[in-house]
Amino acid sequence: MSKIYNFSAGPACMPESVLKKAAEEMLNANGSGMSVMEMSHRSYDFESILKDTKDTMRRLANIPEEYEILFLQGGGNLQFSMIPMNFNQHGADIINTGQWTKKAIKETEKLGRVHIAGDSSDATFSYIPKITQDDLDPDTDYVYICENNTIYGTKYKQLPPHEGKRLIADLSSCIFTEPLDVTQYDLIFAGAQKNLGPAGVTVVFIKKDLLDEQRDDIPSAMLDYKTYVDNDSMYNTPPTYGIYMVGLVCKWLEEEIGGLAEMEKINHKKASLLYDYLDHSQLFSNPVAKEDRSYVNIPFVTGNADLDKKFIAQAKEAGFVNIKGHRSVGGMRASIYNAMPLEGVQALVDFMKKFEEENA
Numbered sequence: 001m002s003k004i005y006n007f008s009a010g011p012a013c014m015p016e017s018v019l020k021k022a023a024e025e026m027l028n029a030n031g032s033g034m035s036v037m038e039m040s041h042r043s044y045d046f047e048s049i050l051k052d053t054k055d056t057m058r059r060l061a062n063i064p065e066e067y068e069i070l071f072l073q074g075g076g077n078l079q080f081s082m083i084p085m086n087f088n089q090h091g092a093d094i095i096n097t098g099q100w101t102k103k104a105i106k107e108t109e110k111l112g113r114v115h116i117a118g119d120s121s122d123a124t125f126s127y128i129p130k131i132t133q134d135d136l137d138p139d140t141d142y143v144y145i146c147e148n149n150t151i152y153g154t155k156y157k158q159l160p161p162h163e164g165k166r167l168i169a170d171l172s173s174c175i176f177t178e179p180l181d182v183t184q185y186d187l188i189f190a191g192a193q194k195n196l197g198p199a200g201v202t203v204v205f206i207k208k209d210l211l212d213e214q215r216d217d218i219p220s221a222m223l224d225y226k227t228y229v230d231n232d233s234m235y236n237t238p239p240t241y242g243i244y245m246v247g248l249v250c251k252w253l254e255e256e257i258g259g260l261a262e263m264e265k266i267n268h269k270k271a272s273l274l275y276d277y278l279d280h281s282q283l284f285s286n287p288v289a290k291e292d293r294s295y296v297n298i299p300f301v302t303g304n305a306d307l308d309k310k311f312i313a314q315a316k317e318a319g320f321v322n323i324k325g326h327r328s329v330g331g332m333r334a335s336i337y338n339a340m341p342l343e344g345v346q347a348l349v350d351f352m353k354k355f356e357e358e359n360a
Helices: 016-024 044-061 075-087 099-111 208-213 225-230 240-257 260-280 306-318 343-360
Strands: 068-070 092-096 114-121 143-145 164-168 187-191 202-207 295-299 334-336
Touching: 016 164, 016 240, 044 068, 044 306, 068 225, 068 295, 075 164, 075 187, 075 202, 092 099, 099 114, 114 343, 187 334, 202 208, 202 225, 208 225, 225 240, 260 295, 260 343, 306 334, 306 343
Parallel strands: 092 114, 092 143, 143 164, 164 187
Antiparallel strands: 068 202, 187 202, 295 334
16 A cells, blocks of 8 residues: 555544554453453453553643543534533633634533634634733633634644633644643643544543532533543543543653653644745745744645645645645645654655646
């Protein structure tokens, strides 16, 4: 089979060594004689996997004990509802930076009051709004952000002011791509399918004292964060195989990469390689404000829709798959998450140079 590089925004490419380890253990995981797929979630074998996964995460990100690590299902879309359902008592400040905050705003408005503290829709979400404390509603409970925007390729480099308020953040596309100071947040959630594992698992880091501020009208135990805390994420059958894969990816980050600081160096090197080419290209360009550029989602265009289509088609033939931009913005996008090797980005840049020579 010819080599391909998968630039999908998610589900994304996975570390090759992780996939090989999973294949080796498919029929006999950890000497259990079973696949993780068929283990009871109440068994000692799976409980060991769950504990090991959480312990590895705590070490990687120095997550203190005052934070719970939870594994849910439903992806970010369920979190858009669960968060206001649990914590929007008086209102939420939301900074609108793209498709995923727009969805969060829509769901939050059904369940409580929303104040838009910042909005970059005036420039097709090509920058991060720079807000001050005065831009926040003094009566709201929390500030909500999407820290890295997969579609538009923007990234917070500094967290917004939130004095006197909780900070809740969607880190789905940048979780564990760099060192993470969990103590700066009160709740973090992330779909696993970009940097942590396969689709179907949502990781939540939640500060324990935030649970004291829950609403008392949560309609279902399955929508109550306390349910997951009290039952170690096993109130119902959790996504067992997905959790196992998250554990393997975290071990890869810890043992093979050397931790999040080393992962950050690799990701910055990959991003710089592609951005440096885009900034000097006569054909391709990146539409994002330089100070707000994402390190892992890099959109680019030629300025000609027909030429974009030609590039996407030829790139696929050359083994660069899922390079097409999101349908809402068009163009191209290279998602270069943790598992994308530097050689993949270099190969893409070489292909882009060749395409430019032939089509400029």
